[in-house]
Amino acid sequence: MSIEKQSNPQVAIIMGSDSDFVIMKITKDILDDFGIEYEVKILSAHRSPDLTSEYAKSAEQRGIKVIIAAAGGAAHLAGVLAANTILPVIGVPIPSKDLKGIDSLLSTVQMPGGVPVATMGIGESGAKNAGIFAVNILASDNDMLSKRLKTYKKILEQSVKDKETKLNSKLENID
Numbered sequence: 001m002s003i004e005k006q007s008n009p010q011v012a013i014i015m016g017s018d019s020d021f022v023i024m025k026i027t028k029d030i031l032d033d034f035g036i037e038y039e040v041k042i043l044s045a046h047r048s049p050d051l052t053s054e055y056a057k058s059a060e061q062r063g064i065k066v067i068i069a070a071a072g073g074a075a076h077l078a079g080v081l082a083a084n085t086i087l088p089v090i091g092v093p094i095p096s097k098d099l100k101g102i103d104s105l106l107s108t109v110q111m112p113g114g115v116p117v118a119t120m121g122i123g124e125s126g127a128k129n130a131g132i133f134a135v136n137i138l139a140s141d142n143d144m145l146s147k148r149l150k151t152y153k154k155i156l157e158q159s160v161k162d163k164e165t166k167l168n169s170k171l172e173n174i175d
């Protein structure tokens, strides 16, 4: 993985393993599209617990505004990060080999009251939405990002209209 180091990251993409990057590249691409600086780290709630809590404790002071945490299986990464910071934590459940990510989803979403993790769906759509949700949070005090999000919504709407046009022209050609 070769990702250029950015000087003023506002978002952290944290993964439990490098194997999660197949999915999390989608989040990175969204942040790139919106022109948001980020840093990417591999930290594990189980394999490197001290580094994980140290990272969470220092993230706010380092200027990070949103943490996106992706893990699969017994996915406690987002929860451990949320336990150690007041920053918003967005969880992405990674599809797992044996249980297809149901384990990741339940481990990430079922947080005890008082320690929220904004949990996305399993896999690619979750990774995409994590990026957009991070932009949603940052846009609350950033007019340029608000405008970009509004443009993004228009593009989504247009894509639906295009699908309808395409389907209708196919239907016209069926006798």
Ligand code: RP5
Residues within 6 Å of the ligand: 015, 016, 017, 018, 019, 020, 044, 070, 071, 072, 073, 094
């Ligand atoms: C989790 O275990 C990681 O987030 C990953 O989804 C899963 C498998 O990790 P590797 O065995 O590929 O390192 O902690």
